[in-house]
Amino acid sequence: MKVKLRRLQNGDKSLLYHFRNLKEIIENSLSQRKVSWNEHQRWFSQVALSGYCLAFVIFADGVPAGHLRVEQDRKYFILGELSMYLLRKYRNEGVGSLALEQGVDMVKWEWPFLKSIHIRTVSSTALRFFEKNKFEVSRRGAKEECWRAIRQVD
Numbered sequence: 001m002k003v004k005l006r007r008l009q010n011g012d013k014s015l016l017y018h019f020r021n022l023k024e025i026i027e028n029s030l031s032q033r034k035v036s037w038n039e040h041q042r043w044f045s046q047v048a049l050s051g052y053c054l055a056f057v058i059f060a061d062g063v064p065a066g067h068l069r070v071e072q073d074r075k076y077f078i079l080g081e082l083s084m085y086l087l088r089k090y091r092n093e094g095v096g097s098l099a100l101e102q103g104v105d106m107v108k109w110e111w112p113f114l115k116s117i118h119i120r121t122v123s124s125t126a127l128r129f130f131e132k133n134k135f136e137v138s139r140r141g142a143k144e145e146c147w148r149a150i151r152q153v154d
């Protein structure tokens with residue numbers, strides 16, 4: 001499958017709202033809940049399209065298949081947090097690995113000062129995916145409700 005990332009645009013607001021509230025996306029999200037349109041609109045303009053975020057729509061064979069973004073830590077600019085998801089029908093065919101490598105390359109190009117990217121996930125499948133893609137799993141604290149992993153990018 002041909003995989004391409006395109007920078008997020010204003011016109012993607014409804015698409016991402018639709019993706020974000022699908023059951024198959026919610027069940028792997030950190031919050032595990034739906035978001036309202038108002039909440040989404042605020043997040044879209046204040047986070048997704050802000051200078052602290054590099055956000056993309058993932059296309060598989062020319063069709064929107066998911067979303068990937070890296071948010072820069074507002075205190076430690078050399079750190080970024082990556083989040084990504086694919087619609088279920090595009091999983092387990094290598095799309096995620098290709099999208100991740102393209103995303104990391106774009107982030108390195110746009111933010112050459114970035115040293116590492118970390119992820120948080122509640123999904124053990126996703127954790128295995130990141131482990132296979134050069135992320136190192138950090139220990140899950142007793143009080144933590146998610147796993148963490150980190151990848152050096154400098």
Ligand SMILES: CC(C)(COP(=O)(O)OP(=O)(O)OC[C@H]1O[C@@H](n2cnc3c(N)ncnc32)[C@H](O)[C@@H]1OP(=O)(O)O)[C@@H](O)C(=O)NCCC(=O)NCCS
Nearest residue numbers: 028083084085086091092093094095096097121123126129
């Ligand atoms: C995590 C996620 C993005 C991974 O994407 P993906 O496209 O499923 O990942 P890949 O297909 O690249 O790799 C997963 C499996 O497919 C296999 N695979 C890789 N290339 C393949 C190909 N060309 N054909 C068939 N299978 C392939 C991999 O070996 C891997 O299998 P394994 O772990 O059993 O060895 C996706 O599962 C997802 O959207 N999950 C829900 C959201 C989520 O949990 N996000 C993480 C929080 S940030």
